[in-house]
Amino acid sequence: MKRPSLTYKKPKTLLNKGSGFLEGYSHTLNPYAGCAFGCSYCYVRGMPVSLFREDAWGSWVDVKTEAASVLRKELARAKAKGPVTIFMSSSTDPYQPAEYKEGITRSLLEVMADDPPDFLLLQTRSPLVTRDIDLLQRLGERVRVSMTVETDREDVRKAFSPAAPPIPARLRALRLLADAGVPAQAAVAPMLPSSGSFPETLRSVVGRVCIDDYYRGDGSGGRRSGRLGLEAIYERLGEKDWYSREAFSKQYDSFTRVFPEGSVLASQEGFLP
């Protein structure tokens, strides 16, 4: 797999106003621009941040240098104005491979551990999040890690997001977070074709799950995702039945049969603070 090209840029600001699907948050926070995981279904592909670049989505990453000092000031100002709830991240993965060396996300967590927001949702699909368990523990109940686990099938994961971490590593990460007492959920989002035992597999590592699909979760009733040509991947896998609005309720019901009442959330409600 080709490494993405990294560019280093000092941002003027880091906190953006939560809007649309994330309007339940006062702010969103992206430690990087661009994302080396390059998932086929990533709706950011169709957004200006991607469209105005010559290089393909997944092949470039902007590293936000000196991010901690920018956030420290912004966070203090935002907290003085009212409750601060942060979604990290909305258009990148905060634990993509560059984070191993750059540590931007960790530096932002250090700021937030010292001066906690009211709530932080940490959205990732990388087991690297477990490196920061010490900081997450300091945030206590003010943080929830949301680990994307779209499927339990590695063949499906490889077809849709070959550069993303393997599913077993994500499940191990969820178990480690639970053992460390860090609040966490699995985000089956977007739900992809999976085996019949997927709910039991997740139930063994996490107590809360959020299920989403393209029609509810892409902010455009599925139109944005429709433009990404995903249907061909479903066809190749022989799983076209899963590319429909009806698939959601079947998957949702299969999880409610295994998880306790109230712990299976649908779409936007599962990502609220």
Ligand code: SF4
């Ligand atoms: S990890 Fe998230 S931001 Fe990165 S490419 Fe995949 S869907 Fe997009």
